Amino acid sequence: MTPVMLLSDGYIGNGAEPWRIPDLDELPPIEVKFADDPETFAPYARDPETLARPWAVPGTPGLEHRVGGLEKEDVTGNISYDPVNHEKMVEYRRRKVEGIAREIPPTQVFGEPEGELLVIGWGSTYGAIRTAVEDCQADGLSVSWVHLRWLNPFPSDLGEIIRRFRKVLIPELNSGQLATFIRAKYLVDAIPFSKVQGLPFWTHEIEGKIRELIG
Amino acid sequence: MAQQATPKAVPTYTREDFQSDQLVRWCPGCGDYAILAQVQRTLPEMGVRRENVVFVSGIGCSSRFPYYMNTYGFHGIHGRAPAIATGLKLARPELDVWVITGDGDGLSIGTNHTLQICRRNVNVTLLLFNNQIYGLTKGQYSPTSPHGQRTYSSPYGNLDWPFNPIRVALGANAAFIARTIDRDQKHLAEVLLRAHEHRGTSFVEIYQNCIVFNDGAFEDLVDKATRDDHVLYLEHGKPMVFGKNRDKGIRLDGLQPQVVSLSDGRWSVSDLLVHDEKEPSGALAEILASFQERPGFPRPVGVFRDIERPIYEEEIHRLVEQASASTTDQDLMELLEGGETWIVKEEEEPAPVQA
Numbered sequence: 001m002t003p004v005m006l007l008s009d010g011y012i013g014n015g016a017e018p019w020r021i022p023d024l025d026e027l028p029p030i031e032v033k034f035a036d037d038p039e040t041f042a043p044y045a046r047d048p049e050t051l052a053r054p055w056a057v058p059g060t061p062g063l064e065h066r067v068g069g070l071e072k073e074d075v076t077g078n079i080s081y082d083p084v085n086h087e088k089m090v091e092y093r094r095r096k097v098e099g100i101a102r103e104i105p106p107t108q109v110f111g112e113p114e115g116e117l118l119v120i121g122w123g124s125t126y127g128a129i130r131t132a133v134e135d136c137q138a139d140g141l142s143v144s145w146v147h148l149r150w151l152n153p154f155p156s157d158l159g160e161i162i163r164r165f166r167k168v169l170i171p172e173l174n175s176g177q178l179a180t181f182i183r184a185k186y187l188v189d190a191i192p193f194s195k196v197q198g199l200p201f202w203t204h205e206i207e208g209k210i211r212e213l214i215g
Numbered sequence: 216m217a218q219q220a221t222p223k224a225v226p227t228y229t230r231e232d233f234q235s236d237q238l239v240r241w242c243p244g245c246g247d248y249a250i251l252a253q254v255q256r257t258l259p260e261m262g263v264r265r266e267n268v269v270f271v272s273g274i275g276c277s278s279r280f281p282y283y284m285n286t287y288g289f290h291g292i293h294g295r296a297p298a299i300a301t302g303l304k305l306a307r308p309e310l311d312v313w314v315i316t317g318d319g320d321g322l323s324i325g326t327n328h329t330l331q332i333c334r335r336n337v338n339v340t341l342l343l344f345n346n347q348i349y350g351l352t353k354g355q356y357s358p359t360s361p362h363g364q365r366t367y368s369s370p371y372g373n374l375d376w377p378f379n380p381i382r383v384a385l386g387a388n389a390a391f392i393a394r395t396i397d398r399d400q401k402h403l404a405e406v407l408l409r410a411h412e413h414r415g416t417s418f419v420e421i422y423q424n425c426i427v428f429n430d431g432a433f434e435d436l437v438d439k440a441t442r443d444d445h446v447l448y449l450e451h452g453k454p455m456v457f458g459k460n461r462d463k464g465i466r467l468d469g470l471q472p473q474v475v476s477l478s479d480g481r482w483s484v485s486d487l488l489v490h491d492e493k494e495p496s497g498a499l500a501e502i503l504a505s506f507q508e509r510p511g512f513p514r515p516v517g518v519f520r521d522i523e524r525p526i527y528e529e530e531i532h533r534l535v536e537q538a539s540a541s542t543t544d545q546d547l548m549e550l551l552e553g554g555e556t557w558i559v560k561e562e563e564e565p566a567p568v569q570a
């Protein structure tokens with residue numbers, strides 16, 4: 001019961017490339033356990049680990065309840081105007097989303113786990129960054145790269161990875177939104193590198209920037 | 216595919232069974248209380264199991280309604296209750312779904328959704344509380360506020376021309392369209408029962424007094440001294456007579472309705488327009504809906520239209536069943552692997568490059 005937003009962009013929409021079709025039998029089943037016991041059901045109780053609420057679907061006798069935009073009391077789900085309860089609930093929701101980081105596999109670092117420069121990318125800049133980084137690595141430059149697939153929450157090992165590099169470069173096809181988040185979250189002087197021309201990055205643009213920083 | 220609930224006998228409910236334990240937070244004297252009470256009173260007569268009832272709302276004073284019902288409820292997104300309700304009915308056609316909205320929620324930010332659900336004819340009962348003002352946000356003019364009305368956001372008079380909700384619903388070809396009034400409890404109950412009974416989207420406009428920001432907007436229609444001269448109670452198959460002394464009526468002159476006197480000897484009841492809820496084109500309902508823009512005309516309340524149209528969720532499930540019955544190639548993996556696919560033997564992972 002947490003909304004998921006998948007960010008896409010025009011390049012992904014218009015591009016074509018081979019894509020691995022998953023074997024349906026290998027996909028793990030999505031199992032949902034619906035609440036059905038009127039004795040124990042509390043609409044705003046929470047799973048201690050995930051902080052998810054139980055899910056009772058209409059048609060289940062004795063579990064009638066209301067959900068919606070007004071703040072609810074912890075556990076009971078009664079409408080609540082209590083300021084302290086509100087703060088608690090906001091905190092629950094924040095921690096619930098943060099907790100998704102537990103499910104995110106360890107971040108893959110393309111290159112050495114520490115060094116001069118870490119390039120952080122996301123989305124359709126993958127190809128341009130990868131080629132630029134490979135070229136620079138072949139020339140012996142101390143550059144590594146992380147391509148993020150989860151932006152909120154960030155992977156829990158990201159801060160640690162960032163701290164193992166002297167500089168951080170963030171190329172993105174916008175006005176530097178990811179760089180702003182990384183700077184705010186990890187107190188690192190990440191260098192934004194933006195392009196908003198309706199065109200993807202060229203490899204040489206990113207390579208030029210890497211060489212400018214550590215060449 | 217939706218599961219059909221096993222039919223169980225419906226327990227005998229009372230009004231209390233549908234009251235939740237939440238403190239009702241409308242202003243004292245708000246018309247919403249009367250509507251809530253009437254819905255809670257009539258639900259026991261509707262033959263539905265409580266756990267199968269879902270109230271979905273948007274945002275606004277009226278949209279707090281689900282919290283006060285001891286049923287399943289979803290206080291949803293501004294203007295989007297019809298979209299949520301449509302999804303719910305598609306997934307669970309056996310549920311008894313109600314949409315609660317208002318003039319601000321359903322005819323401004325949510326106009327499009329209101330139109331779409333009526334057009335599709337999803338089997339829900341939609342109650343639009345019309346108080347002709349934004350109450351929750353404290354008294355701005357709404358999409359149904361009369362032209363020229365002074366409100367906190369139109370101190371020199373409202374420049375907009377109001378929506379006529381009945382005409383909006385007709386424009387979307389809603390199969391059931393009715394209007395009633397919060398304070399007319401008996402009429403309200405009758406209309407609720409009729410709306411619920413109708414299969415398909417039942418659109419009900421309820422005139423609702425906002426005692427704080429638009430008090431008396433419908434006074435002529437509810438005050439005992441004036442209402443009989445200002446309200447036309449629509450009854451299927453009956454000539455349109457109104458007035459304290461039942462001495463006035465509606466007649467049609469070409470395409471134009473006229474208010475005529477039955478006491479001066481010129482016209483008699485047999486000359487009057489006879490109400491027909493089943494009139495298929497909607498033309499009669501359209502004429503009736505226009506009364507509110509015609510000075511000197513009574514305001515019709517009751518069922519404007521009650522016709523049968525195919526029900527959206529039933530059509531969808533029928534389509535899916537038909538399509539699955541006639542398709543031989545039902546293996547999803549086979550479908551995915553059809554077309555331009557090939558097998559890459561050794562997969563290249565973007566393995567860490569060791570310096």
Ligand code: SF4
Nearest residue numbers: 242245276350425426
């Ligand atoms: S502001 Fe008006 S509509 Fe809203 S609760 Fe108060 S009286 Fe009712």
